[in-house]
Amino acid sequence: MKAALLLGTAMVLGGGSAAAQSMRTLTAARPLPVAAPATVARLDFGAGQVVLRAGDGSDLYRMVLRYDADRFQPVQRYDPETGALQLGVTSIGRGGLRVTSREQLAQVARFEFAPEVPLALHASLGSSEASMDLGGLTLTELSVRSGAVRGIIDFSRPTLGSCTRATFSVGASELDVIRLANSGCAEVLVEGGVGRAVLDFNGEWRGDMEVEANLAMGQLVLRIPPDVGVQVVAERFLTAVSLEGLIKEGNSWSSPGFAEASRKVTVAVKTSLGSLEVVR
Amino acid sequence: MRAGNPVVPVIRVLILAALTVSSVGASAPAPGVSELAGRVRDLLGLLAESSPAVTPQAVASSGQDGPTVSIKRLDEPTRIERELRTAIREPLEATTLTVPDGMARLGRYTLGSSEVQSGDVVVLRGDADLHGRLEGNLVTLDGDIIVHPGATVVGDLLAIGGRVREAGGTIIGSVQSLQALESPPPAVAARSLPMLVATRGAGAIGVFLTLLVLGFGLVTFGRPNLEIVSDTVTQSFGRSFLVGVLGQILVIPTFGMLVVGLVLTVAGVLLLPFAAVVFALLTIIAVLGGLLAVAHAMGERITRRQMANGRAVSPNSYRYFATGLAGIAGIWFGWVAFGWVPVAGPMILAVALLGTWFVTTVGFGAALLSRGGMRESFSGRMLPPAMMTDEYLWATPQMGVPAVNRPGKRQP
Numbered sequence: 292m293k294a295a296l297l298l299g300t301a302m303v304l305g306g307g308s309a310a311a312q313s314m315r316t317l318t319a320a321r322p323l324p325v326a327a328p329a330t331v332a333r334l335d336f337g338a339g340q341v342v343l344r345a346g347d348g349s350d351l352y353r354m355v356l357r358y359d360a361d362r363f364q365p366v367q368r369y370d371p372e373t374g375a376l377q378l379g380v381t382s383i384g385r386g387g388l389r390v391t392s393r394e395q396l397a398q399v400a401r402f403e404f405a406p407e408v409p410l411a412l413h414a415s416l417g418s419s420e421a422s423m424d425l426g427g428l429t430l431t432e433l434s435v436r437s438g439a440v441r442g443i444i445d446f447s448r449p450t451l452g453s454c455t456r457a458t459f460s461v462g463a464s465e466l467d468v469i470r471l472a473n474s475g476c477a478e479v480l481v482e483g484g485v486g487r488a489v490l491d492f493n494g495e496w497r498g499d500m501e502v503e504a505n506l507a508m509g510q511l512v513l514r515i516p517p518d519v520g521v522q523v524v525a526e527r528f529l530t531a532v533s534l535e536g537l538i539k540e541g542n543s544w545s546s547p548g549f550a551e552a553s554r555k556v557t558v559a560v561k562t563s564l565g566s567l568e569v570v571r
Numbered sequence: 572m573r574a575g576n577p578v579v580p581v582i583r584v585l586i587l588a589a590l591t592v593s594s595v596g597a598s599a600p601a602p603g604v605s606e607l608a609g610r611v612r613d614l615l616g617l618l619a620e621s622s623p624a625v626t627p628q629a630v631a632s633s634g635q636d637g638p639t640v641s642i643k644r645l646d647e648p649t650r651i652e653r654e655l656r657t658a659i660r661e662p663l664e665a666t667t668l669t670v671p672d673g674m675a676r677l678g679r680y681t682l683g684s685s686e687v688q689s690g691d692v693v694v695l696r697g698d699a700d701l702h703g704r705l706e707g708n709l710v711t712l713d714g715d716i717i718v719h720p721g722a723t724v725v726g727d728l729l730a731i732g733g734r735v736r737e738a739g740g741t742i743i744g745s746v747q748s749l750q751a752l753e754s755p756p757p758a759v760a761a762r763s764l765p766m767l768v769a770t771r772g773a774g775a776i777g778v779f780l781t782l783l784v785l786g787f788g789l790v791t792f793g794r795p796n797l798e799i800v801s802d803t804v805t806q807s808f809g810r811s812f813l814v815g816v817l818g819q820i821l822v823i824p825t826f827g828m829l830v831v832g833l834v835l836t837v838a839g840v841l842l843l844p845f846a847a848v849v850f851a852l853l854t855i856i857a858v859l860g861g862l863l864a865v866a867h868a869m870g871e872r873i874t875r876r877q878m879a880n881g882r883a884v885s886p887n888s889y890r891y892f893a894t895g896l897a898g899i900a901g902i903w904f905g906w907v908a909f910g911w912v913p914v915a916g917p918m919i920l921a922v923a924l925l926g927t928w929f930v931t932t933v934g935f936g937a938a939l940l941s942r943g944g945m946r947e948s949f950s951g952r953m954l955p956p957a958m959m960t961d962e963y964l965w966a967t968p969q970m971g972v973p974a975v976n977r978p979g980k981r982q983p
Contacts, residue, residue, distance in 0.1 A: 313752060314752070314753045315749065315750060315751070315752055315753065316749075316750045316753075317648065317747065317748070317749045317750070318734070318735075318746075318747065318748040318750075319745060319746070319747040319748075320745065320746050320747075321744070321745040321746070322742050322743070322744075322746070324743065360649070360752065364647060364649045364650070365647075365648060365649065365749075366646060366647065367645075367646060367648075367745065367747065368646045369745060529834065529837075529840060564834070
């Protein structure tokens with residue numbers, strides 16, 4: 292009887308222990324070398340909050356990671372010869388559910404890149420909540436793959452150099468790209484699943500832009516300044532289209548005076564069961 | 572914790588205060604905030620009684636069969652940490668380690684201003700003070716790396732369980748600081764047992780009170796349908812279970828077919844949102860109504876047994892339903908009371924979940940079989956007059972509205 296009471300007491304007391312904690316922080320940086328090759332950066336961050344911006348110029352890159360050490364391991368690889376860079380976390384393959392509070396295991400990644408070094412950025416964000424300010428970077432290429440949750444990509448000021456292409460792949464997430472004209476990217480490719488993408492073409496225009504969008508059941512909203520000529524060519528099936536102010540000719544819609552416009556954006560859309568909206 | 576002279580900590584605090592004041596008030600240029608913070612941190616470290624200083628010394632090479640840790644690449648700091656911690660022995664002096672093209676040190680390591688170190692360096696349980704030139708990578712385990720003014724590092728730095736302090740030297744390479752595991756937040760404390768039981772109990776009571784209200788509403792406003800589904804459970808139990816399992820398997824494909832069918836008929840696209848909502852609602856009603864009907868059937872069976880044993884109770888659907896629901900709730904309240912017990916608790920939870928799934932499946936199947944209580948084929952309600960035994964008639968109202976709905980009255 293006494294033993295049973297002791298056992299019961301031990302169980303009661305033992306039940307009060309806190310869950311094991313496994314969060315760690317890694318800070319990684321590389322001082323800016325005298326002559327750095329163009330950086331080709333690959334970011335992998337599956338879950339959590341991602342913040343990216345231009346650095347102060349003292350480092351080629353800087354990363355601060357707060358990650359769940361039970362599920363992920365940090366990665367920082369850089370090849371000074373080629374400029375190939377990999378930052379973020381990789382899974383260590385442990386499955387299962389984490390039954391604990393969201394705040395306790397809030398993963399955070401902060402990335403900074405040198406503004407003056409040419410940068411091709413390829414970000415795979417999984418189910419992260421991203422806030423990326425690419426303004427001021429010397430951006431040569433951009434691709435963002437967003438699985439779920441929400442992302443905001445802002446070109447708060449004009450980028451340096453010339454950007455050949457920006458690719459946004461939206462799974463089930465919401466992605467807002469703001470002041471895209473500041474990117475100077477000549478081509479913009481949007482691949483949509485069932486998510487929603489908003490492309491805002493405000494900013495400083497440096498040349499005409501071409502947008503290609505392949506949508507499944509997703510929604511694409513294009514916000515285009517009134518003084519920019521726009522032409523939309525759509526191959527669609529069961530797609531809701533809202534192109535207010537544009538003139539329809541066959542499968543294409545054009546803004547009045549498109550041919551004479553000094554700045555133009557051409558949009559080619561292939562969609563089924565999706566939704567396309569142009570707001571001017 | 573070591574037992575020491577009680578005067579020593581007091582003296583150390585006084586020394587700390589004096590050094591801090593002197594560093595701030597000195598005529599030489601005041602150190603930066605980070606440098607000052609680092610100095611304070613060092614002194615605080617000296618005050619820690621539980622971490623006696625490790626005597627600086629070289630770590631012997633481990634030979635061919637001993638632990639070898641290469642720090643040529645610092646891409647995966649957690650791997651290096653794991654390998655180094657595995658290599659450490661107690662007492663520390665017994666540690667052996669081979670660092671390819673480099674060396675390992677124990678305790679504080681200092682590279683003098685006129686020195687040049689070529690090759691990689693691993694420092695265990697100590698800080699690394701760099702004043703000279705290091706041509707190679709440097710990793711500290713449970714220690715900081717301090718790059719002093721005038722120092723040059725041509726290589727990568729990694730501080731595990733510490734941090735890299737850039738105090739003015741030149742670094743041509745990467746800098747990484749991997750901090751130790753965070754301590755558990757004080758706010759995240761497990762609930763006490765009484766609170767756990769009370770919380771779970773309140774949740775279970777809430778769920779079953781809600782079901783009770785829903786069930787009474789169903790009895791009041793939809794008794795004919797409820798009774799037919801309930802009778803289907805009683806009369807076609809096995810068939811109901813099988814149909815319930817099949818229904819669960821087919822519910823998503825059915826929804827998919829519905830969507831595709833509506834999409835293919837162009838006009839149907841407009842109905843898609845409404846159809847999706849209606850489909851979801853019907854499914855929920857079938858599952859929930861089926862569960863309530865099973866509770867009704869269980870209660871009816873229990874009540875009739877009580878009556879057969881001579882107990883005077885009022886046979887009505889409200890009683891049936893409340894009795895049956897109490898039966899289902901019983902197993903959940905068993906989990907509320909004993910769910911905290913190791914091993915047994917999860918087993919009770921599994922039984923409760925499995926039992927609830929089972930009765931829900933039977934109810935769902937009965938609801939499908941009886942078309943939501945509109946089809947009596949499987950309910951056994953078409954009783955021939957020959958089956959009207961005395962016991963059945965004794966336990967069945969022979970007048971009033973319930974009697975009108977009884978099977979015997981429907982026969983020609």
